[in-house]
Amino acid sequence: MADTNRFHPAVIVNSIKNFIPITLEMENSKYGAWSELFKIHCRAFNVIDHIIPPTTTETESSTTTQTTPPTGSTNTTPPPTESWSRLDDIVLRRIYSTILGDLIHTILAPDSTALQAWN
Template sequence: MPDSKSSSFHPALAVSNIRNFIPVVLETENVQYGTWAELFKIHARSHRVIHHIIKPEAGKGPKAPSTDDEKELWSTLNATVLQWIYSIISNDLLTTILEPDSTAMAAWDRLHDIFQDN
């Protein structure tokens, strides 16, 4: 039976370079938001972290973390997804959406708002 440390390895943690999976860099001048967002969502689904950017419907999706280990894993995955977002957007967008102690979902929503307002 695997111990809790080995069973907590998550497939999202194996991604070392998001640009290998999503070659589109989101920029304000060259608006490819729809393409970029769809590729990102596919990647997030395939790595089981879609709930870090899109709130699941009530009763669906993973349950809220309750143990310290689950909370630590959630925090690590959130930071991983946030790094993915920050790695594939332009510097201008990065400085626009970057906020201390942000979550991946908040950054995702800020980008959505920027491009849906245009």
Template sequence: MTENKSSFHSALVVSNICNHISITLEMENVQYSTWVELIKIITRSHKVLHHIIPPEKPTVLTSEDEKELWSTLDDTILSWIYATISNDLLHTIIEPDTTIMDAWNRLRDIFQDNKNSHVVTLEAEFSNTKMENFPNVSTYVSV
């Protein structure tokens, strides 16, 4: 990390994360993979990816300044997550005194745990879609 309490960190100047993450993650729209990639890009570009994806060698915080900066960055990235998800998801994952890693893992669990059941549901919908229920082939294909 850094030894100087007044050190500049680029992640702290991102005033509106929605300028960088153009989608809102919602339960209804399956955009989780896209949203994750966008979050990874912004966290990599600001050198804070290790807050959501632990490095192979754990970060050791030795000074109080390093611990304070880590906490500040953690809260900053957490606010990015909260600003880019729907209100329903926010109310599902938000808890007092949570870390970004906790919120990140909760979101992963919501979307990844549902993956198999979602595939089964989509396959069932597809199998039950009949061409005769549509006025023409173009409408059928666009579904």
């Protein structure tokens, strides 16, 4: 029987503050620590490809199950699907919830993706 009723690991996280206790600010230079904790969190919850797209080599050698397979070209995001978009919104919301207001206003844009906010 297929695992169609399983939740993606990223969906079960209640509070990102438990995993990333640093709040990124414009005036404070904690970016290195914040970004490393954020990448660790994304790898642990299998959503790292939302902020660091896989390269063609990584895609071909990957043996992990992904929500949506990458397009195959280097550094591009997979075509949006409902589950991909939902996970991307979860990652985007986590980025927004770990940075302060002044910084949010510099990256907040309509219909942006987690990758756009990360970059």
